[in-house]
Amino acid sequence: MRILFVAAEASPIAKVGGMGDVVGALPKVLRKLGHDVRIIMPYYGFLPDKVDIPTEPVWWGDAMFQKFAVYETVLPETDVPLYLFGHPCFSGRSVYGGDDEYWRFTFFANGAAEFAWNYWKPQIIHCHDWHTGMIPVWMSDSPDISTVFTIHNLAYQGPGREMLEQITWCPWHMQGDNAMAAGLQFADLVNTVSPTYAAQIKTPEYGENLHGLLSWISGKTRGIINGIDTEKYNPATDRLIAQNFTPKTIEKRRLNKVRLQEESGLEINRNAFLIGMVTRLVEQKGIDLVLQTLERFLAYTDAQLIILGTGDRFYETQLWEISARYRGRISVQLLHNETISRRVYSGIDAFLMPSRFEPCGISQMLAMRYGAIPIVRKTGGLVDTVPFFDPANEEGLGYGFDRYEPLDLYTCMIRAYEGFRFKDAWEKLQIRAMSQDFSWYRSSVDYLKMYREVIGEAPELTDKEQKIIDQKIK
Ligand SMILES: Nc1ncnc2c1ncn2[C@@H]1O[C@H](COP(=O)(O)OP(=O)(O)O[C@H]2O[C@H](CO)[C@@H](O)[C@H](O)[C@H]2O)[C@@H](O)[C@H]1O
Numbered sequence: 001m002r003i004l005f006v007a008a009e010a011s012p013i014a015k016v017g018g019m020g021d022v023v024g025a026l027p028k029v030l031r032k033l034g035h036d037v038r039i040i041m042p043y044y045g046f047l048p049d050k051v052d053i054p055t056e057p058v059w060w061g062d063a064m065f066q067k068f069a070v071y072e073t074v075l076p077e078t079d080v081p082l083y084l085f086g087h088p089c090f091s092g093r094s095v096y097g098g099d100d101e102y103w104r105f106t107f108f109a110n111g112a113a114e115f116a117w118n119y120w121k122p123q124i125i126h127c128h129d130w131h132t133g134m135i136p137v138w139m140s141d142s143p144d145i146s147t148v149f150t151i152h153n154l155a156y157q158g159p160g161r162e163m164l165e166q167i168t169w170c171p172w173h174m175q176g177d178n179a180m181a182a183g184l185q186f187a188d189l190v191n192t193v194s195p196t197y198a199a200q201i202k203t204p205e206y207g208e209n210l211h212g213l214l215s216w217i218s219g220k221t222r223g224i225i226n227g228i229d230t231e232k233y234n235p236a237t238d239r240l241i242a243q244n245f246t247p248k249t250i251e252k253r254r255l256n257k258v259r260l261q262e263e264s265g266l267e268i269n270r271n272a273f274l275i276g277m278v279t280r281l282v283e284q285k286g287i288d289l290v291l292q293t294l295e296r297f298l299a300y301t302d303a304q305l306i307i308l309g310t311g312d313r314f315y316e317t318q319l320w321e322i323s324a325r326y327r328g329r330i331s332v333q334l335l336h337n338e339t340i341s342r343r344v345y346s347g348i349d350a351f352l353m354p355s356r357f358e359p360c361g362i363s364q365m366l367a368m369r370y371g372a373i374p375i376v377r378k379t380g381g382l383v384d385t386v387p388f389f390d391p392a393n394e395e396g397l398g399y400g401f402d403r404y405e406p407l408d409l410y411t412c413m414i415r416a417y418e419g420f421r422f423k424d425a426w427e428k429l430q431i432r433a434m435s436q437d438f439s440w441y442r443s444s445v446d447y448l449k450m451y452r453e454v455i456g457e458a459p460e461l462t463d464k465e466q467k468i469i470d471q472k473i474k
Pocket residue numbers: 016017018019021022151152153193226278279280308309310335336337338341358359360361362363364366381
C-alpha cells in the first residue's frame with residue numbers, strides 16, 4: 001500500500017511529545033512489512049541541525065495564496081522518505097506556539113493535500129491531530145485517496161469554523177465546528193491510541209465537547225494501542241545511558257541510579273526510593289495532583305523525586321520553587337532533552353504518571369522497558385498498558401489509583417514505597433516489566449487492517465507480513 005503520513009512532529013528530528021514517537025516509529029515498521037510509507041511535515045528552522053536537506057526542492061506548490069517548496073530527504077536512522085514543507089512561516093525554532101499557529105498548520109495541511117494530488121499520490125493519507133483535520137474534508141472529493149485520522153490529543157482542536165472559512169477552502173458540504181471535528185467527521189476511519197480511551201471519549205467527562213460527535217461516529221472509530229521503538233529504546237544497547245543491562249543482568253542497573261543521583265544533584269543513596277517523571281508540564285499530566293501530594297509524601301518517606309519536563313510556566317515555577325526547598329531530594333530539570341530522559345528512565349525505581357486523561361501514553365512503556373515501575377492513574381491507555389501489581393500471585397506491572405484526588409495518589413505512592421522495601425519481589429516486578437513486548441509490530445497488525453478496510457481490501461495479513469510479524473513478536 002502507498003501511505004502518506006501527514007504530521008507536525010516526527011521523532012528523532014522534531015519531537016515534542018508522544019505524537020512524534022508514533023510518526024517516527026510506525027512508518028519504519030510498515031516499510032519493513034513491505035509498504036511504501038512516506039512522511040510529510042513542516043520544514044522547521046531547527047531541522048538543518050538534525051538532518052541533511054538538499055538545497056533544491058523537488059516540487060513547488062501553491063496553497064492559500066502562498067507558494068511553498070517541498071524538499072526530499074530521509075528520516076534519520078530509517079529508510080522512510082521524508083518530505084519537508086518549506087515556507088518562511090515555519091522558520092522558527094519551535095514546533096508549536098506563536099500567533100499564527102492556526103493559520104500556519106492549516107496552510108501546511110492544505111499544502112500536503114496539494115502535494116498528494118499533484119506530486120506523490122498515496123492510496124491513503126494518514127492524518128494526525130487537528131493540524132491535519134481539513135485533509136479528510138478536501139479528500140472526500142477525491143475517491144482514489146482514502147483517509148485515516150488518528151487522535152493523539154483531543155484537548156487541542158485547532159481553528160474554529162469561522163476562522164477556517166476566512167483562511168482556506170471550506171466546501172459547502174463541510175461540517176464540524178473546528179479542524180479536529182471536521183477531520184473526525186470526514187475521515188474514512190478514525191482511531192485513537194488505546195481501546196479504553198476510545199470508549200472514554202464518547203462521554204462528556206473525556207470527550208472535550210466532541211463526545212456527541214464521537215458517539216455518532218463510533219462505528220468507524222477504533223482504539224489501537226501505541227507501541228514503542230524497541231530498537232532505539234533498548235537498555236541492552238543504548239549508548240546514552242551509563243550502564244547497559246538486560247532482565248538477566250538487572251543488578252547492573254543500580255549504577256544508573258547512582259549516576260542519575262550524581263548528575264541531578266540528588267543525595268547519593270542507593271536505598272532511597274527514587275521516583276521520576278518525564279513529561280510535558282501541562283494540566284493533562286496531573287502535575288497539580290503531584291504538587292498537592294508531594295510534601296506529605298516526602299515527610300513520611302526518604303523518597304527522592306526527579307522531574308524532567310517543560311510546559312506551562314505556572315507548573316514550572318511551582319516545581320522550581322519546591323525543588324529549591326528540598327535540595328538533594330527533589331531535582332527539577334526544566335528541559336526537553338532526549339539523553340537525560342533515557343538516563344532518568346534507566347535510573348529511577350518508579351515512574352509517576354497520574355494523568356487526568358491519557359490517550360495511550362508512551363512514557364510509561366519506555367519506563368517499563370528500562371526497568372522502572374509505573375505508578376499511574378487508571379485512565380485511558382494507562383489501563384491497557386499497566387495491569388496492576390498483585391504481589392500474592394506475582395502478576396501485573398505497576399501501581400494504580402482511580403479517583404483524581406490527592407489522597408488517592410498519596411496512598412498509591414505509599415503502596416509503591418512499601419513494595420520497594422521487599423527487594424526480591426521488586427526485582428521480579430522489574431524483570432517482568434522489562435520483559436513485556438511493546439514493539440510496534442504488535443500494533444501494526446491493527447493499523448494494516450484499518451488501512452485495508454479504507455481501501456476496500458480484505459483485512460487479512462499477507463503470508464509475508466505474517467511471517468515477519470511472527471519473527472518479531474514474542
Ligand atoms: N522534557 C522531556 N525531555 C525529553 N523527552 C520528553 C520530555 N517530555 C516528554 N518527553 C517524551 O515525549 C514522549 C511523551 O509521550 P506520551 O505518549 O507519554 O505523552 P504525550 O502527551 O506527549 O502524547 C500524546 O500522544 C501520544 C501518542 O499517541 C499518546 O500516547 C499520549 O497519550 C498523548 O497524550 C515520551 O517519549 C517522553 O519520553
